[in-house]
Amino acid sequence: MPETFLDLGSVTAPSGVLVLGLAGWIDYWPELGRPLAERARAAAAAGGAHLRDGECEAVAVPAAADRPLQVRATVSPSPFDEEPTVATLEIELGLPWPGGPDRSTPVPLGDLPVDRCGMVIGDATGLAAWTxxxxxxxxxxxxxTYWGRYEEDAHARFGGERIAQYGAAGPYGWLDLPVAEATARASDLTDWQRRHHGKGLAVSVDRHTDHYRFQRAGWHHPLLVGAIEVGGCRVLGLDWDQGDHAVRHHGGRDWGRTYPVVLAATGDGGTVLRWTIPPYDEDEDE
Incomplete structure (x- = not known):
């Protein structure tokens, strides 16, 4: 029976180089020497390759520069809570199949772990602006945002709105405040908690970085997918449920939890970038 793919949206790659990488480390590439865009261009010129420097990892491939590139996924149930998680991620590259007449054999590019901070799909040059x-x-x-044992007491004292997220009521809080005001409100909440309860209330201030913006954009998506603009390009971020990550992917490459990335041919002779996460095997943790 053929797999059923879900449409996740599209990205753009006006530089002609597309990256699938660990979202928590995109901004660290320049600190390690050559910028990601420079490394990715060289990888794409060779037909595509896996890139790794320290904790930074990505796969870079050539892609059509003149059109949106569709992203889709199949899902499987998480061993953590049975909610859907990505099983196969596919990105249409808008280019003809480069692998010769035999289109049945994918071209391996390497593997990637699942970043607990999520994954990002976007233009290599545009991602130079990533925060x-x-x-x-x-x-x-x-x-x-604030939540916890004493959240109702805090709400009665400070107010705030429920910030709904997919499958959950979400925490209380306030969106789109000037940073100074947000910091002051969080400080008031924290001081009140210490005076009256000591513990039992978590408070978070989230600055509008690109990393946070894609997470926020995915709040209402069952796979936590969010689209934002970075460096003039449309980028997709794929956040990861922390419970599922802890059960299936914690430890990443150091624990052998990496998953293959290939170039694969489509039925009409096109090319997709495919990342496959196999079903969970309990024996792997024994």
Whole structure:
């Protein structure tokens, strides 16, 4: 029976080089020497390759520069909570199959672990503008959220709205505050908690970095997929449920939890980048 693919949206790659990489490390590439865009161009010129430097990992491939590139996925149930998770991720590259007359054999490019901070799909040059979790807000704004045992007491005192997320009521909080105001509100919540309860309330200030913006864009998607613009390009971010990551992917490459990435032919002679995460095997953890 053929697999059923879900449409996740599209990305653009005006430089002609597409990257699938670990979202938590995209902004670290320049600190390790050559920028990601430079490394990715060389990989794409060779037909595609896996890139790794320290904790930074990505796969870079050539792609059509003049059209949106569709992204889709099949799903399988998570061993953590039975919710759907990505089983196969496919990105249409908009290019003819480069692998010769035999289109039945994919071209291996390497493998990637699942980043607990999510994965990002985007243009290699556009991602040079990416701001990561430790960077400043791109628009001067931030979100404040709070949750926990005493969240109702805090809500009665400070207010805030329920910030709904897929499959959950979500925490209380405020969206799109100036960073200084967000920091002050979080400080008020924390001080109140210490005076009245000591523990039992978690408070978070999330600056509007690109990493956070894709996570927020995916709040209402069952696979936590969010589209944002970075460096003038449409980028897709795929966040990962933390419970599923802990059960299936924790330890990443150091524990052999990496998954193959290939170039594969489509029925009409086109090419896709395919990343396959096999079904969970309990014996692997024994």
């Amino acid at each position: 990561g979790p430790d960077d400043e807000s791109t628009d001067g704004l931030a979100d404040v």
